[in-house]
Amino acid sequence: MADRLVDYRRKRDPEKTPEPVPRQRGRPGRGDTFVIQEHHARALHWDLRLERDGVLVSWAVPKGLPPDPKVNHLAVHTEDHPMEYASFEGEIPAGEYGGGQVRIWDRGTYETEKWSDREVKFVLHGERSEGRYVLFRTRGKNWMIHRMDGPAPGWEPMPAGVSPMTPVRRARLPRNPGRYAFEFAWEGRRGLAAVEGGRLTLRDPAGEDITERWLRPLGGELGSRSALLDGVIAEVEGVEVYVVFDLLYAEGRALLAEPFDRRRSLLEELGIGGARWQTAPSFPGEGAAVRAAARERGLPAVIAKRRDSPYIPGESDAWLCIPI
Known part of the structure; x- marks a missing residue:
C-alpha cells in the first residue's frame, strides 16, 4: 500500500519541530479515532482529523465546527497526518510549516456513515462535540462542513442588532x-x-x-x-x-x-x-x-x-x- 505520509514528512524536519515524524507509514488505530486541535498559526483555525486506513485524514476549519445547521463553514483538505498526531500538543517553532501553538480542543470516537472522494458523513462522540456532520468537496482542496442534525441542546444564535x-x-x-x-x-x-x-x-x-x-x-x-x-x-x-x-x-x-x-x-x-x-x-x-x-x-x-x-x-x- 502506498505511503500516505510522504507529503507530511516532506513538510517537516524532525530536528526542528516537536511534531511526531514517524519513519514508518504509521501504526493503525481502532479505526474510529477523531481529534480537533486548536491551531494558533498565522491565522487561527481548528484542525479536524478523522482516522482512516491507518492515518488521520485532515481538514483545516477556519471557524471551527458549525453549531447551527443553517450555516456551513469552510474546511480545507490538508495532508494526511500520522496516528501519533492525535495526542500532539505543543509549540511549532516560528518559520516552520504551521508554526504556532497547537492545543487539543476535543477528541473521541466517530462513526462513518459515508466516505467518498467528494463526501464524508460521520457522527462525532467527543468530550465537547456531539452530532452528525457532512464534509462535501466544492473545488480543489476546498470543502464545506455542515451540521446535519439540529443545534446542540440549549444552543441559540448570537443576538444581532442589539442596541447598547x-x-x-x-x-x-x-x-x-x-x-x-x-x-x-x-x-x-x-x-x-x-x-x-x-x-x-x-x-x-x-x-x-x-x-x-x-x-x-x-x-x-x-x-x-x-x-x-x-x-x-x-x-x-x-x-x-x-x-x-x-x-x-x-x-x-x-x-x-x-x-x-x-x-x-x-x-x-x-x-x-x-x-x-x-x-x-x-x-x-x-x-x-x-x-x-x-x-x-x-x-x-x-x-x-x-x-x-x-x-x-x-x-x-x-x-x-x-x-x-
Whole structure:
C-alpha cells in the first residue's frame, strides 16, 4: 500500500519541530479515532482529523465546527497526518510549516456513515462535540462542513442588532448602594464586539463596523469561545484600549435576561486582559469610594448598575450616571 505520509514528512524536519515524524507509514488505530486541535498559526483555525486506513485524514476549519445547521463553514483538505498526531500538543517553532501553538480542543470516537472522494458523513462522540456532520468537496482542496442534525441542546444564535444599554443621569448616589455595582464612566467610542470562531467584529450603536486592526487579536485570544461584549474604546495613558464592562452572549447562550451580577461573573471568567483590551473594574456597594477615586483621576462620572437588572437595550434607570 502506498505511503500516505510522504507529503507530511516532506513538510517537516524532525530536528526542528516537536511534531511526531514517524519513519514508518504509521501504526493503525481502532479505526474510529477523531481529534480537533486548536491551531494558533498565522491565522487561527481548528484542525479536524478523522482516522482512516491507518492515518488521520485532515481538514483545516477556519471557524471551527458549525453549531447551527443553517450555516456551513469552510474546511480545507490538508495532508494526511500520522496516528501519533492525535495526542500532539505543543509549540511549532516560528518559520516552520504551521508554526504556532497547537492545543487539543476535543477528541473521541466517530462513526462513518459515508466516505467518498467528494463526501464524508460521520457522527462525532467527543468530550465537547456531539452530532452528525457532512464534509462535501466544492473545488480543489476546498470543502464545506455542515451540521446535519439540529443545534446542540440549549444552543441559540448570537443576538444581532442589539442596541447598547445606556444610563440615566442622577445628581446623587443611590440611597441603597448594596443593590448596585459601581464603575468608572469611561469616555470614548461605544462598541459591541461579536466574537465567533476566533474572529472579532466591533460595531458602534448605529451598527457600523468600527473594528480596528489592533483589536482583532482579541478574537484569537478568546479562541473557540463565542461572546458578545459591550465596552468602549477609551484612551488609557495615551493608548487606545477596548474596555469591556458587560457580556451579552457566551458559549451559545444569550445573557440579556440574566441579572448583571451573573453577566459580570461570566465576563470575569473570560479573563480579558492585555495591553490593548481589559475588563473594567466593578465594585459592588462601593459607591462613595468609587466616586472619590474617580474624582482623584479626573474622571467625569461614575456608573451605578443595579445588580439584579437584566440588560435592557436603550436608556434604562437600572443604570445611573452620577457626575463627580
